[in-house]
Amino acid sequence: MKRRDLLKAAATLPLLPLLMRSGTTLARGAGTLATTLHSRLRPGQPGWPAATEWERLKQRVGGRLLKLEPPFASCSAPQPGNACTEVLKQLDNPFAVGDNPALTQTSGWADAWTSQPSAYAVAAESAADVVAAVDFARKHHLRLVVKGGGHSYQGTSDAPDSLLVWTRHMNQLSLHDAFVPQGCAGHVAPQTAVSVQAGAMWIDAYHAVTTQGGRYVQGGGCTTVGVAGLVQSGGFGSFSKRWGTAASNLLEAEVVTADGQVRIANACTNPELFWGLKGGGGGSLGVVTRLTLRTFELPKFFGGASMAIKAANAEAFRALITQAMTFYREALFNPHWGEQMALRGGDTLAVSMVFQDLTQKQAESVWAPFVAWVRAHPEYRFIQPVQITAVPARYFWDAEFFRKYAPQLIVSDNRPGAPHDHFVWAGDSKQVGWFLHGYQSAWLPAALLQTGRQARLTDALFDASQHWDLELHFNKGLAGAPADMITAARDTATHPQVLDAFALALIGAYGPPAFPGMQGVTPDLPKARREAAAVDAAMTHLRTVAPGAGSYVSESDYFLRDWQQGFWGGNYPRLAAAKRKYDPDGLFFVHHGVGSEDWSADGFTRLRT
Structure with missing residues (x-):
């Protein structure tokens, strides 16, 4: 001050x-x-x-x-105490x-x-x-x-x-066979749902709803993300192309507003507060203490497809991007598929996709033409083999199942007495404590996949990748989702561009943990600034084909200008x-x-x- x-x-x-x-x-x-x-x-x-x-x-x-x-x-003391040792260990x-x-x-x-x-x-x-x-x-x-x-x-x-x-510590959950929001009796049909307290993580929700309950709730991909924060920010998960956003599936919230009142918010009671909580960003309208989310029938299978392909040179890499985007448009642009493709340094395309409601054989059949195309061209080689696996959907967040059959895919909470169902995907563990250098996102409209515009998309993706790695998160754009899910998402505060986006482009740079007071750890700020500039240069290329592209509030640039428009568009007023x-x-x-x-x-x- x-x-x-x-x-x-x-x-x-x-x-x-x-x-x-x-x-x-x-x-x-x-x-x-x-x-x-x-x-x-x-x-x-x-x-x-x-x-x-x-x-x-x-x-x-x-x-x-x-x-x-x-x-x-306490870490700066001549003899650091147990508190310092414990926090560093974990x-x-x-x-x-x-x-x-x-x-x-x-x-x-x-x-x-x-x-x-x-x-x-x-x-x-x-x-x-x-x-x-x-x-x-x-x-x-x-x-x-x-x-x-x-x-x-x-x-x-x-x-x-x-x-x-x-x-x-507010992490209790309860399942409902026939939930009707308060004040909505006679106006809303009963629905299957789950009520979740504000402190619960998505692994808690998935364990209760899917592993134990045999149903599905649309939530986040990272298991340690908080349920309440994700819902209020919009809430994209691996299968959002099928079940929409977490915000669009919110049925009711309990929230403490600034006057100290505990209010119920749903479509019938405090409807404007309810709408604002659905994607308006956490921590702005009140403190959410409980949410109730719609649940769905569980498909038979969830699964994943992964591979990494290295091109021999830049020209071949550009052709690979073209082929990948064409293949996405023709085979993956539908509710079955989610997650991402990444363009990495060294002219590499990495695939880490998930699918729902397909058998392993069906998923392999989907990918067969693309894999055959790569193998038919000597300028490409697989540096990570093609892996396509399906599992019964009820096991997709079952810690015991993964410990037995695929322990390399998860990292468990190893503390004594920790809940046995708690794990994080191994690919997400790198984010723990990271120090961000730069991070930007942009929704890419589905029109860019059209034959007449795809060449410009390929050029923008290639040019961006020459500055920094980038990822296309297909599940974070709702184009290709069922009509009812798009309609539900339209009735949220999330930026309207998401309705017609085929993907969210993400570009980020980071360093190791650098909490204040950590001994011997100082962020390399000159390096961070160089990498932030590279992130900005990469995103500039994407914005040439998607001018005015909005950003996902949870994954966006801290320094975003005109953030009201960038996060919420016409919903901000x-x-x-x-x-x-x-x-x-x-x-x-x-x-x-x-x-x-x-x-x-x-x-x-x-x-x-």
């Missing part, structure tokens, strides 16, 4: 003790205080809650108030990282943010705990942060000098109206979240009222 802003705030601080004693009166008049102060308080400033006030909050939440310290602080375990309220799954982003713990955290176990935290933050005008899985690349579940609502209705004083703030333009980049100083 600038000195003159602090002096302005200090002029009003003698009134704080009287206002704070007013309890409910202050809660109702929070907007007046926010507008007067123009800034949130930090530790050490006049008006920061006294120890007795923190103690009262602790009592209200059943003792579940934690004073957080930097997790690597730094590659995403479950352990998630279980530490002072850590996030990303350690930072070059020239953007670094992972730093909140001053205090409420380890919430109920909506009542969340209400207590929200009331306390509003009353004392604190920066409030919400964290479940802690996977935010942009640091939205992280802020120093804040009060953290940590929902990790409606989201902003929901924000004004349910959080008129801006209690909830995240970087590039709805309404964040009213605040400074750190969320502490109001820029406009």
Whole structure:
């Protein structure tokens, strides 16, 4: 905070003790205080809650108030203690990282943010705990942060000098045979569903719904991502080409709004809040405490197809890209297929696709023409063999099944007493603690696959790949999905471009974990900046064929300009109206979240009222 802003705030601080004693009166008049102060308080400033006030909050939440310290602080001691040793030992375990309220799954982003713990955290176990935290933050005008899985690349579940609502322990799930949202009786037919508390991860949901329940819920690909955060950000998973987004399958949410009220949001009750939660971004409209999601009949099989092909030279690589895009359009552009193809350095195409509702023989038949084409041309060679495998769908997230038949594909939580069903896909383990250098995304319209435009697409992909590796996530574009799934996704806040996108292009660069305080670890910022520039150059080529392409809010550029348009397009004015209705004083703030333009980049100083 600038000195003159602090002096302005200090002029009003003698009134704080009287206002704070007013309890409910202050809660109702929070907007007046926010507008007067123009800034949130930090530790050490006049008006920061006294120890007795923190103690009262602790009592209200059943003792579940934690004073957080930097997790690597003890590592600088001449003889580091057990706390330092333990956190370093588990730094590659995403479950352990998630279980530490002072850590996030990303350690930072070059020239953007670094992972730093909140001053205090409420380890919430109920909506009542969340209400207590929200009331306390509003009353004392604190920066409030919400964290479940802690996977935010942009640091939205992280802020120093804040009060953290940590929902990790709210992880109960329940299945429903005939769910009807509250207030919708007679208007909505009963549906099979699952209710999930805000702290649950997708592995918890898949274990309950698929492994144990024999049904399917549309969720995220990475098993350690939080359910609540993914749904609020839109929610693409491996099979979104078949079952849409997680947001489009939300039936109801329980949410604590800025006034400390626990509200039910669905199509019949608080419908604008409900719509905003479906893709409007986490942490902007309230604290979600429970979600209920539609479930589906499970297909017989899930499976995967993988391979990597190296071209002899750049000309051959360009031809390989053309063939891959033609093959995708003709054979894979349908609800059966999801996940990705990657263009990598060394003129390499890597395939890591998944499929549903096909036998292994059928999947092999689909790929046979492409594989035959590659083998018929001597300028290509397989540097990773073709592997196509199908498994009974009920086993797709069954940890015991993979430990027995394919242990190389998963990494289990190896801590004593850890839930036996917890694992992360081996390919996702590299993300644990990573320090981002650059990351950008763009939805590519399906029209680019048309014969008359495909040459330009090939050129753009090839040119981009000469700057940096890129991935095409086909499941993160809904073109080719069933009509009912597209209709459901249209009724969400997610950028409308996703409805006609065949893929989301992702380009990212990162380094090893670099949490503040780690001994002997310093991010190589010159290298990070060079790589960020290469990412930007690569994406520039893609935007020549997809001008105005939107970005997926969960996987996007921290420095994105015109982010309102980039994340939500024409949906933003409606989201902003929901924000004004349910959080008129801006209690909830995240970087590039709805309404964040009213605040400074750190969320502490109001820029406009």
